[in-house]
Every structure is written in C-alpha cells, then in structure tokens.
Amino acid sequence: xxxxxxxxxxxxxxxxxxxxxxxxxxxxxxxxxxxxxxxxxxxxxxxxxxxxxxxxxxxxxxxxxxxxxxxxxxxxxxxxxxxxxxxxxxxxxxxxxxxxxxxxxxxxxxxxxxxxxxxxxxxxxxxxxxxxxxxxxxxxxxxxxxxxxxxxxxxxxxxxxx
Amino acid sequence: xxxxxxxxxxxxxxxxxxxxxxxxxxxxxxxxxxxxxxxxxxxxxxxxxxxxxxxxxxxxxxxxxxxxxxxxxxxxxxxxxxxxxxxxxxxxxxxxxxxxxxxxxxxxxxxxxxxxxxxxxxxxxxxxxxxxxxxxxxxxxxxxxxxxxxxxxxxxxxxxxx
DNA sequence: CATATCCGGATAAATTATATCCGATTAAGG
DNA sequence: CCTTAATCGGATATAATTTATCCGGATATG
Numbered sequence: 001x002x003x004x005x006x007x008x009x010x011x012x013x014x015x016x017x018x019x020x021x022x023x024x025x026x027x028x029x030x031x032x033x034x035x036x037x038x039x040x041x042x043x044x045x046x047x048x049x050x051x052x053x054x055x056x057x058x059x060x061x062x063x064x065x066x067x068x069x070x071x072x073x074x075x076x077x078x079x080x081x082x083x084x085x086x087x088x089x090x091x092x093x094x095x096x097x098x099x100x101x102x103x104x105x106x107x108x109x110x111x112x113x114x115x116x117x118x119x120x121x122x123x124x125x126x127x128x129x130x131x132x133x134x135x136x137x138x139x140x141x142x143x144x145x146x147x148x149x150x151x152x153x154x155x156x157x158x159x160x161x162x
Numbered sequence: 163x164x165x166x167x168x169x170x171x172x173x174x175x176x177x178x179x180x181x182x183x184x185x186x187x188x189x190x191x192x193x194x195x196x197x198x199x200x201x202x203x204x205x206x207x208x209x210x211x212x213x214x215x216x217x218x219x220x221x222x223x224x225x226x227x228x229x230x231x232x233x234x235x236x237x238x239x240x241x242x243x244x245x246x247x248x249x250x251x252x253x254x255x256x257x258x259x260x261x262x263x264x265x266x267x268x269x270x271x272x273x274x275x276x277x278x279x280x281x282x283x284x285x286x287x288x289x290x291x292x293x294x295x296x297x298x299x300x301x302x303x304x305x306x307x308x309x310x311x312x313x314x315x316x317x318x319x320x321x322x323x324x
Numbered sequence: 325c326a327t328a329t330c331c332g333g334a335t336a337a338a339t340t341a342t343a344t345c346c347g348a349t350t351a352a353g354g
Numbered sequence: 355c356c357t358t359a360a361t362c363g364g365a366t367a368t369a370a371t372t373t374a375t376c377c378g379g380a381t382a383t384g
Contacts, residue, residue, distance in 0.1 A: 001163060001164065001165050001166075001242075001246050001251045002163065002249070002251055002253060002341090002371090003163050003251050003252050003253065003280075004163075004340095004341065004342085005253070005255065005341085005342080006341095006342090007252065008252070008253065008254065008255060008257065008276070008277075009257065011276050012257055012258065012276060015276075025360095027359085027360065027361085028360085028361075029360090033261060033262070034260075034261045034262065034263065035257045035260050035261050036257070036260035036261050036264075037257065037260075038342080038343060038344080039344095040343060040344050040345075041341095041342060041343045041344080043361080043362085044342095044343085046361090047361085047362070047363080050361095050362095057360090057361055057362085058350095058351085058360085058361080059349070059350040059351060059359095059360060059361045059362080060349090060350045060351025060352060060358095060359070060360055060361080061350090061351055061352045061353075061357095061358060061359040061360060062351075062352060062353095062359075062360080063350080063351070063352090063359075063360045063361065064360070064361085065361090076276075076279055076280070076283075080163075084163050087164070089163050089164055089165045089251075090165050090169065090170070091164065091165070091167070091170065092170065093167065093170060095170065095171065095174055095197045095198070095199065096174065098196075098197050098198035098199075099195060099196045099197050099198050100195070100196065100318055101196065101311070101314045101315050101318050102198075103311065107308070107311075110306055113299050113302040113303045113306065114170070114173050114174060114177075114238075114299060115170075116302075117238055117291070117294045117299060118165075118238070118291075120290060121238075121287050121288075121290035121291045121294075122287065124286045124287060124289075124290045125283050125284065125286060125287040126283075127286075128282060128283035128286045129279070129280075129283045132279045132283075137275050137276060137279060140275040140278075141275045144272055144275065146269070149263070149265065149269070152263045153263050156262055156263050164340090164372095166371095166372065166373085167372085167373075168372095168373090187329095189328085189329065189330090190329080190330075191329090200373080200374060200375080202374060202375050202376075203372095203373060203374050203375080205330075205331085206332095206373095206374090208330090209330085209331070209332085212330095212331095219329090219330055219331085220329085220330080220381095220382080221328090221329055221330045221331080221380075221381045221382060222327095222328065222329055222330080222380090222381050222382025222383060223326095223327060223328040223329065223381090223382060223383040223384075224328075224329080224382080224383060224384095225328075225329050225330065225381085225382070225383090226329075226330085227330090324328090
C-alpha cells in the first residue's frame with residue numbers, strides 16, 4: 001500500500017506556491033528544478049491538482065501555476081484525493097458471494113463486516129488528513145526552519161517571477 | 163493507494179479458520195475453492211500469514227492451515243502488516259534536501275512536517291485496525307447473518323476435515 | 325511406498341506507477 | 355503580426371509492483 005510520489009511532490013510544491021504573489025505564477029520547469037523532480041511527469045501531477053481546483057494555471061508567456069484557494073482552505077486530504085483519486089484502499093470484491101457457501105445478492109444489502117471495518121479505518125485516516133491545512137503545515141515548518149532558509153526560499157521565488 | 167487482494171482474501175479466510183477444531187486444518191485448495199480464488203497465489207498469501215505467526219501450517223496428508231492464536235489476539239492490523247509489509251504508505255524521499263534551496267543533512271534531524279502529518283494520519287489508521295480483532299468481526303457477522311448461512315459454513319468446514 | 329500437503333524458488337502475465345514527447349493552444353511583448 | 359514562453363491533452367514508452375502459475379523438494383499419513 002503505497003502513495004504515489006506525486007503526493008509528496010505536490011504537497012511540498014503547494015507550500016512554495018503559497019509564497020507567490022497575487023496574479024503571478026511559477027512554471028512547472030521552475031518547480032521541477034526547485035525539487036529536482038522530472039518536469040514532464042510533474043506537469044501531469046499539476047494538471048491533477050488543477051482539475052481538483054487546488055491550483056490555477058495561467059497559459060502563455062509569464063504564466064505558470066498558483067494556488068486557487070487560500071492556504072486555510074486546502075487540506076492534505078484535498079491533495080491526496082486529487083493525485084490518488086477517490087478510490088478506497090481496501091477493495092471489497094464481495095467474495096462472500098463466491099463458492100459453495102456464497103451469499104445471494106439479495107442477502108448482501110448490508111456491507112460486509114470486513115469491508116466496513118476497513119472503511120472505518122480509512123475514514124479516520126482521511127479525517128486526520130482533512131484536519132491538516134496547508135496553513136497549519138506551513139506554520140509548523142516556519143517554527144522549525146531557520147530564518148536564513150526561509151529567506152533563501154523567498155528570494156528564489158522572487159527571482160522566478162518574470 | 164491500494165491494498166492487495168490478499169488482504170481481503172486472508173481476512174475472510176481467518177474467519178473460516180476460526181471454525182476449525184483444535185489439531186485440525188484446512189488445505190489451501192479447500193480454502194481457495196470456498197472463496198473461488200486462485201489456489202497457487204493464495205498459497206503465497208497464507209505463507210505470509212504463517213511467517214507472521216497468525217496461522218500455523220501442518221504438512222503432509224491431512225494437513226493444512228489453522229489459526230495460531232486465539233481470535234481475540236488477531237487484529238486486522240496484524241493481517242495487513244503480514245500481507246502488505248510494514249512500510250508506511252507515504253514515502254518521504256526528503257526532497258527538502260534537493261534543489262537550489264535544499265537543506266543540508268545536518269539540518270534535517272527533525273522529520274519533515276509533511277511526512278509527519280502523513281505519519282500521524284497513518285497511525286490513526288493503524289490504531290483503528292488494531293482495535294478490530296477477528297473475534298469482534300466474527301461477532302458482528304454472526305449478528306447479521308442468517309442461522310442457515312452459518313450452519314452451511316459450519317457443515318462445509320466439517321466436511322473438509324479428512 | 326503412494327498420496328496429500330505445505331515450502332520455496334523461478335518465472336510469467338497483468339496492472340499500475342513513473343516518465344517522456346509532441347502538437348495544439350494561449351498569452352505577452354516587440 | 356510574429357516570436358517566444360508557457361500550459362494542455364493525448365499518445366507512448368519504461369519500470370515497478372501485483373497477480374498468478376508451475377515445479378521440485380520436504381514432510382507427514384496410512
């Protein structure tokens with residue numbers, strides 16, 4: 001059970017995009033360089049974020065990506081759902097309907113107890129991620145980081161704005 | 163982010179193995195037939211359960227698998243860990259150390275705030291699964307199932323014991 | 325000794341994750 | 355109007371993982 005790399009990449013990237021001024025954007029190439037990840041593949045992940053309404057894209061010269069919502073309104077769950085999709089990790093294939101003692105379809109109105117248990121566990125997982133906003137992550141990071149490092153990042157962002 | 167089919171299969175199978183009398187076992191072929199899953203592959207999953215100490219195997223004629231512990235002492239987390247392995251779903255590749263503003267190794271003693279947030283969410287997931295024992299699952303199932311269906315299963319198990 | 329069963333390794337097929345490329349589109353600026 | 359820079363979307367390729375099969379070896383039964 002593994003999350004794709006895109007989740008890690010785009011979460012970090014959102015914390016950088018949060019530093020971009022209104023009406024400006026950062027290009028995929030710039031972001032890929034910042035984290036040393038493959039630009040072409042990152043582009044795909046950013047498109048997923050855009051379709052989920054987490055970031056906005058601006059085409060053409062001087063364009064790029066920026067956050068579509070305030071950092072308070074973006075949670076880790078939003079990002080995971082955008083990149084990984086809405087499917088649950090546990091896939092119930094209804095094997096209780098198989099074999100010599102298989103149940104009939106009509107006797108399966110209630111969800112399988114095993115599937116329910118996993119669904120419940122995944123719900124607690126999602127709840128925890130939903131409680132973590134980009135704002136809260138950045139606040140934690142700001143507390144732990146050195147002022148020099150934060151200034152380095154701010155300067156780099158400024159330098160990328162064409 | 164998907165769990166393997168083996169998790170679903172082996173969890174259901176454990177609920178069946180719980181009905182097997184002391185010193186007896188059910189063969190992989192019988193279990194595979196019961197749920198209509200591929201026997202050869204199921205055999206691999208059962209070996210994972212055995213290495214995790216969840217089931218015992220008995221070789222030779224009349225052998226098979228049975229639970230190694232009481233149903234109160236087997237949790238869904240035990241099964242997931244056995245089949246999927248102990249790796250966390252979120253893989254932190256430390257991309258904060260990459261690129262023009264990358265941190266030095268020595269400045270990375272604290273875990274990355276993003277990785278921490280995901281680790282925390284996964285912990286709630288595991289905690290929930292750890293609270294679900296095989297006993298509790300079977301009790302729920304017994305409440306919801308018809309007496310006829312439970313008897314069908316009990317009879318099938320009896321019929322398999324050589 | 326014949327049979328049934330798990331064990332472990334090798335291998336293959338199917339699916340998913342990762343990654344690249346390119347033509348189309350869009351916008352900025354000379 | 356033209357060039358440049360940038361995303362978009364589709365097609366494609368590669369790598370990794372999951373799913374699945376097979377077989378020789380070990381082991382226990384009767």
